[in-house]
Amino acid sequence: MKPAGLKNKDNYSNDPAEALEQLMDSYGTIVLRTAFFYMGDRHLAEDISQEVFLRAYRNWPSFRGESTVKTWLTTITVNVCRDKMGVRMFTEQPTDPSRVDHGRTISVEEEALRRMEKSEVLQHVLRLPLPYQEALYLYYYMDFSTSEIAKMTSSPEGTVRNRLYRAREALAREMKKGEETSSDRLGS
Template identity: 35%
Template sequence: MTHLQELESEKKAVLSDWIHEHSQMVLRTAFYFVKDQMVAEDIAQEVFLRVYKKMEEYRGESSVATWLYRVTVNTCKDYLRSWNYRKLVFSQTFLEWKTGESPEQEVIRKLNENELVRKVMALPVKYREVIVLHYFEQLKSREIAELLRLKESTVRVRIKRGIDKLKEELSGGEVHGTNGQIL
């Protein structure tokens, strides 16, 4: 086996470990951004493909999880800016408007959705990403700031404003995260 083949084999082994350890986090993060399971799965595959191609660029200055979050967030933002996504959103909106749901179907659908998650997903991206990373993924403000390349104070302000928007949407009551803590 040549030296180049050994390096490729080593890269594949490392990637396999990373996929095993972090694939659920990557998939969840992608889903929080795009709100579609199938698209999130495609994005997760794209993330690991990008990571494989750029593995040599990983300098170890942050944890692998932080690096994967960053790649996932960037891949999601690329997707959300793409023409295909905008065209899909327009098409879905048009179809929903054209066909509509009966009142009974709408009530059933709304009852089946988790209200808090739905409200978080409806937040603007800049608030949604910090809320998801802080409360759902349990990252600290410092880690989120590093991940999103923002000042820590900006992250804290966005978390606060995001929570304020959620409280407003949920009629002024206390908002509880997935772990039971008050948001």
């Protein structure tokens, strides 16, 4: 049984143009936030979102519905982001996807303030290696199962579970280190 809110292909029109409109309404924000998480740039995320929905439109007739539509679109998004990032994927830090501001231009000052306001946990997550960040994001933020993440990332499910386990351990160490650093500053 699938969790509430996850739709399969049968809930959408067979006509690719109509399905595209429904997909954009239902999953546009999820695709944009995921692209923003990977790219860290709103404009790149918007470009990637357009490319994702273009690919979804082109491939709608061949989508067999073996996964939920959300999983399928997220897989496309992850793959497009990885293609765009290439080698940079392992050197640049993703940005908190909840920081995407829809519908208005953000000034440089606002963006700088927003980046400084990132949640403490996210700051620790962003210090982890990218495969750990990706596993935590897809599992906890996007609520995908380990088997869905494995399909999306073309990794064995055991690797995904291992990354989650190691990411949790590394995150705990990072947060403990951060607490020790803050108490050292307060104590001195």
